[in-house]
Amino acid sequence: MILFARALAALRAPASVTILALLGLVPPADAAPCPGQSDALGTARVMEVPPGARVGTKSFPQTLPLADREVVLTFDDGPWPTTTAAILDALKAECVRATFFLIGENARIRPELVRRARAEGHTIAHHSMTHPEATLAGLPFPAAVAEIERGIAADDFAAYGTVAGAPRIPFFRFPGFAATPALLDYLSQRGISVFGADLWASDWNKMTPEQELDLVLRRLDAAGRGIILFHDTKSQTAAMIPAFLRALAERGYHTVHIVPASATARPPN
Structure with a gap:
């Protein structure tokens, strides 16, 4: 517990990159080949995230300790018919693992x-029960907590068939990134890490897949690394993802799969 407390403090501090590595919370590269596709993008490594972390520079002062040209792929608002399945197909073809922040x-x-996303090795994370129009920040505190907890329970029941006292994957992203200090404190007390993003595809705007690909690649090349936000409910994103994954490989980017701290040492649930 002392080790994780120090790791969490490090992740919230500007020096988190070196401290997390020193504490051994960044496992070595995952070099498993991609069957049938020697030039696949693949998943370069798995990164463990300690409880109660707050990461993503669009929302917080710090982000994950990624190396240059490393990215974490995240998808919000699903699962959705057709588009989520198409994105899962594209990720499977390239042996890439992502994180899905689900609406309960x-x-x-x-x-x-x-269940398919979980079976294919992706991280199942949480994004509230209904993605309320007013955002969680616009709700009374008890109602916002209920939105969070109901969403976690629905996601866990869908993924595992049971609901435990704590989320199986303690990762949460606020709808619209609309957090409040009280809700952040609540999640921290529950040991739930909160994710913002470092860049996004702006796929809530109407554009062609080609326009979205150009936009996100320009933003990524400017940033050099980061947590990327997509929405697996968007048809343009589903159509764009195969070309995006190919472009990452061609440009020398590497994908990092995020899991809760010590999850890699535990047997699957």
Whole structure:
């Protein structure tokens, strides 16, 4: 516990890159080959995230300790018919693992897509029960907590068939990044890490897949690394992802898969 407390303090501090590595919370590269595709992008390594972390420079002063040209792929708002399946197909073809921040209502309706994502090695994370129009910051505190907890329960039931006292994957992203100090404190007390993003594809705007690809690559080349936000509910994103993964490989980028601290040492649930 002392080790994780120090790691969490390090992740919230500007020196987190070196301290996390020194504490051994960044496992070695995952060099497993991609069957049938020798030039696949693949997943370069797995990174463990300590409990209660707050990362993503769009929301917080610090982000994950990524090396140059390393990216974490995240998808919000799913699962959604057709588009989530297409994105899972593209990720599977390139042996890339991503993180899906699910809306509980969508997970409840489409558990087969949640189970597929989990079975293919992706991280199942949380994004509230209904993605309320007013955002969680616009709700009374008890209602916002209920939105969070109901979403976690729905996601876990869809993924695992049971609901435990704590989320299986303690990762959360606020809808619209609209956090409050009280809700951040609540999640920290629950040991739940909060994710912002370092860059996004702006795929909530209408554009062609080609326009989205150009936009996100320009932003990524400017940033050099980071947590990238997509939405697996968007048809333009689903159409763009195969070309995006190919472009990452061609440009020398590497993908990092995020999991809770010590999750790699535990047997699958």
